[in-house]
Amino acid sequence: MLSGLDLTVAKGESLVLVGQSGIGKSVLLKHVIGLLKPDSGTIEIDGEDLWKASPRDRDRLRRKFGMSFQEGALFDSMSVGENIAFPLTRHTKKSKKEIADRVAECLELVRLPGIEDKRPSELSGGMRRRVGFARAIALQPEILLFDEPTTGLDPITTDVVVKVIEEMRSRLKPSAITITHDLKVAFSIADRVGLLSGGKILVDMTPKEFEHSKDPRVAAFVTGDSELAPPEAEPERRGAQKPVEAHV
Amino acid sequence: MNAVLEFFGRGVLRVFEGVGRFFELLGMTLRGLVVPPWAPVATARQVVRVGVDSVPVVLLTALFTGGVLALQTFKGFQRFHAEGYIGSVVALSMLRELGPVLTGLMVTGRAGSAMAAELGSMRVTEQIDALVSLATDPVQYLFVPRVLASIIVVPMLVVLADAIGILGGYLVAVGYLGANPVIYMNNTFQYLSMEDMTSGLIKAAAFGFLLSLVGCQCGYDTTGGAEGVGLSTTKAVVMGSLAILIADFFLTKVLF
Numbered sequence: 001m002l003s004g005l006d007l008t009v010a011k012g013e014s015l016v017l018v019g020q021s022g023i024g025k026s027v028l029l030k031h032v033i034g035l036l037k038p039d040s041g042t043i044e045i046d047g048e049d050l051w052k053a054s055p056r057d058r059d060r061l062r063r064k065f066g067m068s069f070q071e072g073a074l075f076d077s078m079s080v081g082e083n084i085a086f087p088l089t090r091h092t093k094k095s096k097k098e099i100a101d102r103v104a105e106c107l108e109l110v111r112l113p114g115i116e117d118k119r120p121s122e123l124s125g126g127m128r129r130r131v132g133f134a135r136a137i138a139l140q141p142e143i144l145l146f147d148e149p150t151t152g153l154d155p156i157t158t159d160v161v162v163k164v165i166e167e168m169r170s171r172l173k174p175s176a177i178t179i180t181h182d183l184k185v186a187f188s189i190a191d192r193v194g195l196l197s198g199g200k201i202l203v204d205m206t207p208k209e210f211e212h213s214k215d216p217r218v219a220a221f222v223t224g225d226s227e228l229a230p231p232e233a234e235p236e237r238r239g240a241q242k243p244v245e246a247h248v
Numbered sequence: 249m250n251a252v253l254e255f256f257g258r259g260v261l262r263v264f265e266g267v268g269r270f271f272e273l274l275g276m277t278l279r280g281l282v283v284p285p286w287a288p289v290a291t292a293r294q295v296v297r298v299g300v301d302s303v304p305v306v307l308l309t310a311l312f313t314g315g316v317l318a319l320q321t322f323k324g325f326q327r328f329h330a331e332g333y334i335g336s337v338v339a340l341s342m343l344r345e346l347g348p349v350l351t352g353l354m355v356t357g358r359a360g361s362a363m364a365a366e367l368g369s370m371r372v373t374e375q376i377d378a379l380v381s382l383a384t385d386p387v388q389y390l391f392v393p394r395v396l397a398s399i400i401v402v403p404m405l406v407v408l409a410d411a412i413g414i415l416g417g418y419l420v421a422v423g424y425l426g427a428n429p430v431i432y433m434n435n436t437f438q439y440l441s442m443e444d445m446t447s448g449l450i451k452a453a454a455f456g457f458l459l460s461l462v463g464c465q466c467g468y469d470t471t472g473g474a475e476g477v478g479l480s481t482t483k484a485v486v487m488g489s490l491a492i493l494i495a496d497f498f499l500t501k502v503l504f
Contacts, residue, residue: 035377059383067381073374087382090285135382145381 001027002038003199004242009143014169014176016186018221019196025179026070028196029147032177032246033065034058041243045143063091066136066174067145072128074120074135080107081116084135091139106134109171110164126157130164137168143248144168146178150185162188175248183222187211195221273387273465277395280388290393298359298394298460299401303408305358306351310409313346314338314416322425334427335436338417343444344504347410349496352455355402356488360463363394364484367467368477376468390468395460402456403449410448447503454499455492462488 001024009015019025030036031043034050043050045061053061074083084103088094094102100116107113110130120128129149136144149165150158162185169176169189180186186193186207193210194201195218203210203218210218220226321337367390370376379386414436421427466484470476 030377033381035380055385059385062381062383065381067378069374069378069381071373073378075370075375075378076373090382090384135378 001199002031002244004244005041005200006245007032007194007201008247009175009177011142011175012173014178014189014191015194016178016180016190016192017194017196017201018181018183018186020221021181023196024199025181025196026147028246029067029145029177029179031244032248033062033067033145038244041245043244044247046248063087063139064142065145066139066141066143068129068132068136068147068149070148070151071125072120072123072132074123074128074131076120078120079116080118080120080123080131083120083131084116084138086135087139102138103134106138107131109137109168110134111160124157126153126161129153129161133164133168137172140172142174144172144174144176146176146180148179148181150180150182158182158185165189177248183211269469270461270465273391273468274461276385276387277391277461277464280385280392281396283388285388287389287393290389291396294393294397295401297362298355298397298456299405302355302358302401302405306354306405306409307412309350309354310342310347310413311416313350314342314413314418315420317341317346317413318417318420318425322421331425331427332431332435334421334425335414335417335432335434336439338421339414339436339440340444342410342413342417343440343448345448345496345500347406347413348448348451348455349492351402351406351409351452352459352492352496353489355398355405355456356459356463356492357485359398360459360484360488361481363460363463364467364470364480365477367464368470368480371468371470372473372476386468391461391464394464395457398456398460399453400456402459403452406448406452410445450503451496451499454495458491458495459488462491 005028007015007028017025017028027036031038034043037051042052045064048057048061050058050061074080075086078086081100081103084106085099088099088102092099103116104113107115110133112127112130112134115123115127115131120131123131133149146165150161153161165178166189168174176189178186178189187210190207192204193207194204195210196202197217203213203215205213211222213219213222317338318334321334322331325331325333325337367376370390376386376390379389418429418432418436421432422429463484466480466487467477470480472479
């Protein structure tokens with residue numbers, strides 16, 4: 001699905017990748033955090049190769065990440081508070097009081113204070129995403145990954161989610177990679193916007209350049225006009241695939 | 249011709265892939281059993297789910313199995329006037345064979361399928377991916393408490409099943425067939441040895457290990473959505489039951 005892809009994100013930078021559905025955007029994010037292993041190529045985090053590291057070191061590298069999943073991926077056997085506390089109880093030696101304080105702080109940041117005792121099944125789609133954000137930032141990660149943070153949400157909830165992402169960025173100053181096909185969201189939170197197509201990143205530019213680009217592939221995506229869109233490039237067949245390179 | 253060879257080749261590859269995957273996850277689970285962090289609370293929760301919640305169904309199965317065993321044995325033994333040995337046959341059958349096997353099968357149907365459904369749902373809703381992203385080994389976190397709980401609790405269920413099975417046989421033999429209660433009880437325990445009990449318990453621990461590992465593996469490797477979860481659940485019951493029956497043969501061969 002991905003071939004010859006080269007991606008670099010600098011410290012504190014926010015890269016948003018847009019592209020049509022089914023193009024491999026989520027697959028790319030899963031490669032970056034090591035949920036999937038590239039057939040060839042490297043994923044480097046602060047100069048360390050994720051797949052050359054031992055399993056213990058790979059987990060240490062993963063602790064630098066906070067990942068928000070499409071539907072939140074909250075553990076439904078736990079309450080909201082237990083979900084957010086999960087990484088803290090596993091990876092820190094904080095006391096119960098310190099963990100409870102950090103959980104409350106994270107919920108405050110995503111504008112959902114006081115819902116620690118609710119079950120994930122009691123939450124709306126937007127709330128689940130934001131609790132997912134709260135869990136992702138609990139360990140104060142250096143890198144945030146957002147997989148379709150606003151897909152399927154109404155415009156008002158989308159706006160709330162975007163504002164929460166902006167606030168998390170300004171407070172935590174992480175590097176961030178966001179996958180979306182919502183250009184309004186992309187332009188609000190991006191330092192750079194990339195268009196993913198045919199298994200690679202075709203263009204990589206500022207939001208303003210992207211919005212006014214004359215490139216037919218970008219223009220088609222910005223206007224949403226399928227007539228303008230050139231035929232979708234097929235990713236190389238297995239065996240002819242080029243390495244995937246990601247440096248965060 | 250090529251298509252036929254390709255079809256069989258794919259089948260063989262799938263079988264090898266499945267066996268390889270089983271041993272890969274087996275290795276990861278065994279490593280998780282000895283390497284910390286351990287999860288005593290999660291294990292205790294699984295003891296309740298696998299063990300305590302299975303008590304009614306296991307007891308009912310054992311009660312009626314003991315009863316039917318007494319009935320069948322009576323019919324057969326009556327032909328050569330050996331009705332007095334019904335108690336011994338029921339007790340030996342329950343302890344050595346029926347107690348562990350039937351308990352294993354019932355727990356596979358109840359708990360093995362539930363493990364596959366739970367882990368399968370976690371897989372399709374990206375909760376397992378979320379565990380990995382939170383630097384948590386999903387095999388250690390999900391498999392180990394379930395496998396450990398099953399190894400501990402299935403032998404306990406078997407002890408209960410053995411006792412209730414013997415009781416079922418007694419009720420039918422004494423209450424329905426008119427056997428002498430004193431002679432029946434005397435014959436029940438006269439020919440039993442400690443080895444009958446321990447071999448049954450060893451089998452039970454092995455069955456607990458197998459049914460939980462198969463259940464977890466089927467759920468963990470779920471693909472697709474709700475349909476995939478359904479298929480994994482069915483697979484967990486079929487593969488778990490087959491594993492128990494095949495292992496039973498080899499364990500019996502080794503233990504007796």
